[in-house]
Amino acid sequence: MRARRFGTVIGLAVLCAVLWALTPHFLTVSNLLNVVQQTSINAIVAVGMTFVIISGGIDLSVGSIVALSGVALGALLQAGQPLPVAVFAAFAVGVGCGLLNGALVSVGGLPPFIATLGMMSVARGAALVFTEGRPVSGFDEGLRSLATGSVGFIPGPVVVMIVVYVVAHLVLTRTTFGRYVYAIGGNEEATRLSGVAVRFHKTAIYGVSGLMSAVAAIVLTARLNSAQPIAGMMYELDAIAATVIGGTSLMGGEGTLAGTLVGALIMGVLRNGLNLLGVSSFLQQIVIGGVIVGAVLVDTVLKRHRV
Numbered sequence: 001m002r003a004r005r006f007g008t009v010i011g012l013a014v015l016c017a018v019l020w021a022l023t024p025h026f027l028t029v030s031n032l033l034n035v036v037q038q039t040s041i042n043a044i045v046a047v048g049m050t051f052v053i054i055s056g057g058i059d060l061s062v063g064s065i066v067a068l069s070g071v072a073l074g075a076l077l078q079a080g081q082p083l084p085v086a087v088f089a090a091f092a093v094g095v096g097c098g099l100l101n102g103a104l105v106s107v108g109g110l111p112p113f114i115a116t117l118g119m120m121s122v123a124r125g126a127a128l129v130f131t132e133g134r135p136v137s138g139f140d141e142g143l144r145s146l147a148t149g150s151v152g153f154i155p156g157p158v159v160v161m162i163v164v165y166v167v168a169h170l171v172l173t174r175t176t177f178g179r180y181v182y183a184i185g186g187n188e189e190a191t192r193l194s195g196v197a198v199r200f201h202k203t204a205i206y207g208v209s210g211l212m213s214a215v216a217a218i219v220l221t222a223r224l225n226s227a228q229p230i231a232g233m234m235y236e237l238d239a240i241a242a243t244v245i246g247g248t249s250l251m252g253g254e255g256t257l258a259g260t261l262v263g264a265l266i267m268g269v270l271r272n273g274l275n276l277l278g279v280s281s282f283l284q285q286i287v288i289g290g291v292i293v294g295a296v297l298v299d300t301v302l303k304r305h306r307v
Contacts, residue, residue, distance in 0.1 A: 008247055008262050015266060019273035026276055033155065039268030040161040041223075042238045043261055044216040046246075047168045048098075048209030049239040050260045054172075055205045056185040056252030057112035061101060062213045062239055063232030064123035069094040069217035071127045073143075074136035074227025083142045090214045097123055098210020102203030120236070127229040137226035146222040157219045164215060169257045181205060185252030241288065242267050245295040266291075 020027040045062050052059045069090040076086035097119060104115035149156040172178040180201045183191040192198045216235075221227050246263030248255025270291065274284045 008245065008259060008266070012262055012266050012269065015269055015273070019269065019276070023273070023276045026273060031272070031276075033153075033158075035268050035272045036158050036265075037155045038272070039264050040157040041216045041220050042235065042242060042267065043161050043264035044164050044212055044219065045235050046239040046242040046260050046264050047164055047257060048212030049236075049243045050246075050248055050255055050257055051168075051172070051181055051205050051208045052112075053240075053243050053248050053250060054185045054252060054255045055181050055202060056188065057105060057202070057205070058116065058240070058250075059098075059101065059206065059209045060113065060116040060236045061097065061119035061123055062209060063235030064120045064127070065094050065097045065210055065213035066217045066220065066232035066235055067127040067229055068097065068123040069214040070221045070227040070231055071131055071136060071229055073218060073221055074139070075130070077139045077143060078136055083140075086143075087218060090218055091211065094210040094212075094214025094217065095207050096210070098207040098213070099203055101210070102206030105206065106199040106202035124229075131227075131229045133229060135226045135228045139221075139225060143218075143222050144225055146219065147225075157223065160215070160219055164212070165257055165261055168212075172257060177201065177204070182253055185254075187253075237288075237292075238264075238267055241292045241295070244292065250296060263295075 016027070025031060045066065049059055049062060072093045073086045073090040076089050077083065101112075101116050101119050104110045104118075105112050108115070146156050146160070151159050154162075172181065180191065180196055183194075183196065184198055184202060184205075188198060213232075217227075217231070220231060224231075242264035243255065243260050244250060244263070245266055246256070246259030246261070248260060267288070270288070271284065274287065279287075
């Protein structure tokens, strides 16, 4: 596992070196800051995805929850509610959707793919119905400062990303809940027989994913200065890609947030480099898809050799 993570870091370095050789505009301070800032939202969503995949599940609803949480935030701000109230509402929507996913999986017995696929449609539909398909805008500068502000030379969204990763890493590695996440993904039945409340913890894991989607929605709304009901399209693909490229096994029980962050940076650097090289967005989808398939193939081969 450690060798896999080290290889991912080398892969990121090689990718940066290749893009630097192909375009002189890549390795500049402004462009690198832009890459990290653009990566921050996907990286935050990927935190929740990492928890879910380590536990042996999958969450296809993260992009739609981003949209619905953002709409809740924007609607309350537009109605003149204080920023803390609107932020709390966004968190409540995100966590509520996540907990419902978890309940459907752990209590209802639905496969994670089906439960979260249904939530993907329901949350997206709810966002579109509530806004009638129109963006919500007209906010004060309080929210906007989250995107335009900075700590030193570090942009606000990147600061949020760093804080999220530090807290999530501590939860995953230093708490009982974090140990249970790995245990459930490694062997759910053995974890249940050892006395762990598996249903409760699986539900909470999906709640964490919903919370991360809500955090991403707040950052995204601040950047766009509007809440878009169509926001978050394909975010689930990017989050899964970042998580798997970062070394988290789709079979569960293995993974780190440090690897996920590197995976998210690889995705961001790859998109940025392809844009600088003038590669069409259609071809970019082919390249990204190939990278995802390659990462899963490597994971499968390594898993087979360990067995």
